[in-house]
Amino acid sequence: MTSSEWPLYEVFVRSKRGLNHVHVGSLHAPDDAMALRHARDVYTRRSEGVSIWVVRSDAITASSPDEKDPMFAPSGDKVYRHPTFYEIPDDVPHM
Amino acid sequence: MTSAVDTDLQAGFDATIAAGDRIEPRDWMPEGYRRTLVRQIAQHAHSEIIGMQPEGNWITRAPSLRRKAILLAKVQDEAGHGLYLYSACETLGVSREDLTRQLIAGAQKYSSIFNYPALSYADVGTIGWLVDGAAICNQVPLCRTSYGPYGRSMIRICKEESFHQRQGFELLATMMRGTDEQRAMVQESVDRFWKPALMMFGPPDSQSSNTEQSMAWGIKRHTNDELRERFIEMTAPQAAALGVTLPDNDLDWDEFWTVVKGGGPCSAQRIAHRKRAYDDGAWVREAAMAFAQSEVDGLAQRVSRDQEADR
Numbered sequence: 001m002t003s004s005e006w007p008l009y010e011v012f013v014r015s016k017r018g019l020n021h022v023h024v025g026s027l028h029a030p031d032d033a034m035a036l037r038h039a040r041d042v043y044t045r046r047s048e049g050v051s052i053w054v055v056r057s058d059a060i061t062a063s064s065p066d067e068k069d070p071m072f073a074p075s076g077d078k079v080y081r082h083p084t085f086y087e088i089p090d091d092v093p094h095m
Numbered sequence: 096m097t098s099a100v101d102t103d104l105q106a107g108f109d110a111t112i113a114a115g116d117r118i119e120p121r122d123w124m125p126e127g128y129r130r131t132l133v134r135q136i137a138q139h140a141h142s143e144i145i146g147m148q149p150e151g152n153w154i155t156r157a158p159s160l161r162r163k164a165i166l167l168a169k170v171q172d173e174a175g176h177g178l179y180l181y182s183a184c185e186t187l188g189v190s191r192e193d194l195t196r197q198l199i200a201g202a203q204k205y206s207s208i209f210n211y212p213a214l215s216y217a218d219v220g221t222i223g224w225l226v227d228g229a230a231i232c233n234q235v236p237l238c239r240t241s242y243g244p245y246g247r248s249m250i251r252i253c254k255e256e257s258f259h260q261r262q263g264f265e266l267l268a269t270m271m272r273g274t275d276e277q278r279a280m281v282q283e284s285v286d287r288f289w290k291p292a293l294m295m296f297g298p299p300d301s302q303s304s305n306t307e308q309s310m311a312w313g314i315k316r317h318t319n320d321e322l323r324e325r326f327i328e329m330t331a332p333q334a335a336a337l338g339v340t341l342p343d344n345d346l347d348w349d350e351f352w353t354v355v356k357g358g359g360p361c362s363a364q365r366i367a368h369r370k371r372a373y374d375d376g377a378w379v380r381e382a383a384m385a386f387a388q389s390e391v392d393g394l395a396q397r398v399s400r401d402q403e404a405d406r
């Protein structure tokens with residue numbers, strides 16, 4: 001059975017030079033070029049962006065929400081990675 | 096010979112820079128701008144990676160589990176900083192593999208500071224306080240550098256550097272509350288690191304051939320001497336709070352150029368170590384690729400078997 005539905009694409013928009021592309025949503029398109037055009041029409045109708053990336057959703061490997069705890073556990077008990085862990089007297093400037 | 100198209104492209108680039116806007120990877124840019132960025136970002140990335148060595152030596156010898164964990168976390172951060180910067184550099188069309196090879200071959204440089212040894216445990220504190228301190232002073236203005244990916248990696252890095260400087264200062268402050276011998280160790284360490292730390296800002300403006308063009312392109316926002324002065328001003332009250340005396344600020348630029356050209360006390364050792372790590376890691380890189388390929392082959396085989404069975 002083949003589906004006639006166009007593949008799903010994820011859309012990333014850079015709102016302004018200097019900023020990262022940020023994920024804004026997804027859309028269906030028959031190919032990469034059309035995905036880009038659709039993304040422009042769907043997500044940047046009010047000059048929300050200066051650059052767009054589209055990537056097929058099935059090309060994305062994502063961490064699973066169920067694994068959230070084991071996945072991110074290693075950083076949970078490392079408070080010493082944060083500057084506030086260290087006591088610096090208030091009268092020491094620029095630190 | 097310049098065509099009308101080239102002139103338009105150059106004008107667009109100039110206007111972006113003049114407006115204080117960022118250049119992004121797919122924008123047209125002059126070849127000199129690209130080359131300068133590759134050189135600077137690669138040098139910066141190499142410094143993060145080579146910079147793991149002097150401190151890494153102390154991880155197993157740090158005096159408590161707490162200090163070991165902190166130092167391990169810091170050195171791990173530096174590896175991350177190297178990777179952020181290599182990835183920013185790769186947006187300019189170079190490969191990380193090639194940059195690493197150039198470092199090992201001596202064709203690209205890294206910060207002169209990492210050619211000095213970390214001789215005592217107090218050096219771990221001094222490096223955090225002065226070396227990371229100087230790096231922060233240099234890096235904060237780079238968050239506004241004109242090349243987008245470089246500026247964004249600097250923002251990530253600066254956020255993480257704060258802990259590096261603070262753990263160093265805290266370590267030294269702890270030792271200063273200890274015995275006379277410990278206080279002497281701290282002072283001796285600061286005496287050795289002060290001038291090399293000041294040299295991290297690069298040669299004096301009068302000898303810095305690239306500064307003017309880099310500032311015109313918005314890559315650099317301040318001259319070497321401006322940043323050095325700022326660092327000295329910021330550090331003086333910290334030294335007073337710590338109870339150490341900073342040496343004078345007379346720098347020996349002949350020493351600087353010797354170290355930059357690979358004649359520092361640890362230069363040969365640093366590169367040899369990096370090369371060994373790279374060579375010794377070859378089988379891991381190859382094995383991982385072979386495994387990934389076998390997964391792909393295995394999947395293809397299963398699919399064709401299933402199709403066969405369906406017939």
Ligand SMILES: [Fe+2]
Nearest residue numbers: 143172173176
């Ligand atoms: Fe760093």
Ligand SMILES: [Fe+2]
Nearest residue numbers: 173227256259
């Ligand atoms: Fe650091």
